[in-house]
Amino acid sequence: MTSVPSSSPSRVPAMTDVAALAGVSHQTVSRVLNNHPNVSERTRLRVQAAITELGYRPNSAAKALVTGRSQTIGVVAQSSTLFGPASLLAAFNVAAAQAGFAVSVASIRELDRGSFRDAVERHLDTRVAGIVVIAPVETASAAIEAVADDVPLVMVDGDPALPRPLVTVDQEEGARLATQHLLDHGHATVWHVSGPGEWFDGRGRVRGWQRTLEAAGAQVPPLLPALDWSAASGYQAGLVLSRMPEVTAVFAANDHLAVGVLRALHERGRRVPDEISLVGFDDVPEAGYFIPPLTTIRPDFDAVARASLRLVLDRIEQGSLPPHHVSIPPVLVTRDSVRDLRA
Amino acid sequence: MTSVPSSSPSRVPAMTDVAALAGVSHQTVSRVLNNHPNVSERTRLRVQAAITELGYRPNSAAKALVTGRSQTIGVVAQSSTLFGPASLLAAFNVAAAQAGFAVSVASIRELDRGSFRDAVERHLDTRVAGIVVIAPVETASAAIEAVADDVPLVMVDGDPALPRPLVTVDQEEGARLATQHLLDHGHATVWHVSGPGEWFDGRGRVRGWQRTLEAAGAQVPPLLPALDWSAASGYQAGLVLSRMPEVTAVFAANDHLAVGVLRALHERGRRVPDEISLVGFDDVPEAGYFIPPLTTIRPDFDAVARASLRLVLDRIEQGSLPPHHVSIPPVLVTRDSVRDLRA
């Protein structure tokens, strides 16, 4: 395998070293590297040989300085182990690497205005080529609005009201899928344990749930909002649900909440799916091994990552483009947590 | 809130613009920015005023070019939604941001030699100040060995045999804690569902388990290795465990596996903890809401992140330092998945 020197003999070779070895000017080397048309095949080969011989690798800082842009995409995300955000980040990293872009992640601890602004500004300092903000709550909006229009920026799970390109999971469709599935299995109505109210994701899911019920002529039960997306909050909601005899179907806004609901119902002797049916959202890898295996909604995080990458890349290459909203539909994954009452 | 211009009026202000406004040379501005001693208070204030007035922000590409190092730490990690790696990455991002460093993540899809090498080289191209490699398997070792000694590089969960600074969770201690806990509750021996054999993490846990049994004079049952860290693999192991009447205590190498084990035992009518006790590893946020709530080992990912950051930073500031191994002890979190047989 090739060795990766750093200062081994004297110093890292620069473009001029390659040029000297190949007997051309450094500009010709630059042309070869950037695939400029007017370079003869003969020189191209000689330069390439010199490059490999020296193990030359372009200095991206110098390139960034002169072009004003680095080959890096800045991501702003909350540091979180929640399955959704974590999956998204992982998928985006892979997609960006394939496109030849480095990814610089500015993790923020809290989803407040200042954190978002600082993170965006840090990225601007390093002259990133584009920015992707995972902006699931309204506090991100102010920070995003303050960014100049000509900065290639796309939001993921952000505010649809902002005039910025946006990629989201189609939350409303996911909620519709979940709710309709329960309705189709003979449940008179469906209760909903929603995520925290500030999250756009959660709001979309609430909307989809509510509209589906209304469209079906079903009664809309009171919402059970969770404080956060955790199992602990789901547990609290489950404790409440377990006390109401008329509850037969529950849609939890994500799988973490569903775990908590499941636990609470189990603890209080309410059997799933026999007495209460449950549908989650996210399809965490363990969902198929819950007790019982959880029917849930699976978003396509890879598709979201690819779409957001494509949007930034378009804007990087072509400058300002009209804001464009992309919505990725999720799918229903049926397992054993829903009982068919029609049987 | 301050606006974040990019090309709003004419162009982004540079150091010379600040200098002109403050009536000093650009070098003085540089000195103010880098807290050089010999700057009079009066000038310092004038420069700072000019900086805020113009909204000047230093161009890090230029700085990186001239110094040869950027204020960025490169991380090589597998793109994964496994709780351990994801937590670590999140914690590292936060720690680095607090220290004023940007984090560039090179996600690799597969843990093979080539992927590791490419990721490291990409970071070297961008002249990162230091590199942190999450290198849980042996294939990473070759890539790491090829890196020049004077590059500040630290491994996390890597090969202890390599002469490089290393930070790990004390796997052996964690496994000891889990095994001893079961032994202490009157179990004659403890079975172990291990992670995939290539992972150093998994090997350490196996070692800790085995040594603890030996030290206690308990019989060491055959190892049940999982193909990967997933619930699906845990489920397979659980199916096997459920068929052996003598099994009363199981230590699963992580919580994802434990979910699968729990599911398999439940499915086959073996009650936890009544018939079989189970301990996991990682303390995923849901662990307290499993059925039953899972007793598990909690690693301190924040501490691992901080320690690895400190090691790179030391090496960045002081050049080559002797390789230093840091091992962070985890703690036992007791919940309801272990039965006391002594009662």
Add this chain to the structure above:
DNA sequence: GCCTCAGTTGTTAACGCTAACACTGAGCGG
């Protein structure tokens, strides 16, 4: 044979910053 022109290559000047060194003038000992 000379001019033109496309194709190829070289030269020069940035980009925004830091490092090294040069300069200034006040303070102070002799």
Add this chain to the structure above:
DNA sequence: CCGCTCAGTGTTAGCGTTAACAACTGAGGC
């Protein structure tokens, strides 16, 4: 009162790359 020191400041030269333009080549048209 000269010269030394030293804090405070300015000047200059890069860092490694791309962009703009200049300069050379040889082929083809007149």
